């Protein structure tokens with residue numbers, strides 16, 4: 110049941126009065142902290158519970174955080190939560206009544222100053238507005254029906270079909286409706302129950318298939334349902350309960366924006382910290398209180414070294430684009446953050462890794478961070494969605510610019526230029542990006558660039574200008590390859606192909622998102638020969654027309670550009686690397702209907718047929 114703002118203030122004021130009479134005793138419930146007293150050192154505010162949303166009874170003992178047990182309304186006891194961890198999972202059929210939910214409104218209630226991220230002030234009345242099919246904002250869910258899903262690991266919680274089956278909490282459900290998410294996407298159907306069950310997870314699902322919500326929902330609802338926690342009080346150090354790491358500043362900002370929408374009016378506070386932006390502003394924001402910290406690794410290390418952030422209270426750790434986070438560039442920083450600072454050990458915290466690609470050696474590395482985890486693959490690991498029409502053309506280096514110009518002219522003539530059709534052009538180098546942008550500009554095509562040599566302000570400006578359609582062409586390096594969810598990207602051009610097929614998968618994934626279709630064109634020449642085979646395989650798997658010349662190159666080409674991702678041998682190999690051992694496995698075939706699928710999974714593979722081997726092994 111929701112408590113009104115007026116009620117919560119009245120309750121809070123009376124709580125303060127009570128605690129004033131017992132000045133040094135810690136409140137058992139959180140108390141309202143007047144704005145002028147918030148974020149003051151503990152000694153200044155003896156009776157109050159410090160940064161606000163202090164939930165979950167952290168005991169601070171040597172054994173690590175003692176997590177409260179959430180009773181899980183309706184008597185459904187989580188069967189698969191880790192010991193001592195208070196996750197609940199409603200299980201199919203539960204109404205999500207919110208029983209057992211922590212009423213955060215009596216604590217640090219930020220609603221008075223929380224900006225409405227939806228930009229509307231309409232109250233969503235969930236009694237009248239259920240999760241109905243009609244509200245599906247044009248997302249083509251049929252596009253996902255044939256996607257095979259594979260899970261491996263012990264005691265995998267069953268998937269759900271609707272959001273209503275999961276007890277995410279009243280406020281979060283309202284926000285899901287505000288986002289107009291009618292139905293969970295396949296990765297959400299599987300990942301959310303697994304995460305709510307408290308399990309560690311390595312999840313691989315195609316670009317644009319809703320992975321952000323798949324890790325944000327369980328984190329937010331987990332924090333909401335935890336009991337009030339007393340966090341340590343060390344002047345100027347903050348103790349987030351969840352950490353979401355991502356490889357780029359723009360992606361961290363995007364996840365922060367999404368998480369803020371999902372957590373609107375839940376009392377869960379989300380803060381972002383990333384490099385290239387003034388740290389003082391971020392410190393001020395952190396000091397106002399933080400439950401979920403979204404960060405890039407470099408800035409986080411800085412904050413940890415300054416002792417402005419402690420990871421001691423982290424219960425949930427999510428790595429988005431996890432394979433990128435664990436590759437050579439980032440791995441030392443990630444190891445430092447996760448293993449060498451004060452973060453609770455694996456098995457004590459919950460760890461979730463998400464990406465569209467998971468090369469085998471990265472899976473092996475990642476398992477250092479996980480405990481008894483579930484591996485989830487929606488579609489083949491590293492595959493691209495067939496919502497994206499992929500074209501490859503042979504274009505000599507010297508002809509690339511004029512060829513690009515032809516494409517852009519054709520687009521313009523077809524009336525697909527402007528706000529409704531953005532074009533993202535990937536190039537190899539920062540210099541190359543600047544020079545191509547300049548050339549486009551002088552040839553009458555409004556373009557901008559994003560790459561690592563631009564200031565953060567310039568990067569953000571470029572992205573805004575592109576998103577708004579003011580400059581409908583964005584020339585980018587790989588800094589824009591992962592995670593960015595930009596509506597209306599109709600065409601991705603790989604002006605320079607990447608060396609690695611996984612990078613190609615992420616780049617083209619900037620179009621064809623959330624059930625929508627898109628186009629990707631690649632310029633191929635002799636400098637890309639090592640990509641011929643994985644590219645031809647990828648296109649074939651995504652039901653794309655593979656040009657005969659590419660097939661010929663592929664048959665002659667050395668095996669490259671694939672980071673061992675298909676080293677399983679078979680066409681659909683390279684899934685859970687633990688398969689080499691004797692882990693149990695479940696298979697779920699979406700649709701379960703007639704005939705085989707593009708993935709060769711026989712139709713009689715119903716949901717969860719343990720031990721059955723699939724054709725895409």
Ligand SMILES: Nc1ncnc2c1ncn2[C@@H]1O[C@H](COP(=O)(O)OP(=O)(O)OP(=O)(O)O)[C@@H](O)[C@H]1O
Pocket residue numbers: 248289290291292293294297314315316317318319320321322464465591592593594618619622623
């Ligand atoms: N259940 C849902 N219903 C409708 N739209 C959804 C749903 N879940 C997510 N979306 C939308 O789908 C789009 C893609 O989601 P998201 O950015 O999380 O994809 P992703 O899988 O993380 O992609 P990438 O691999 O590129 O990072 C977003 O615009 C998001 O708002």
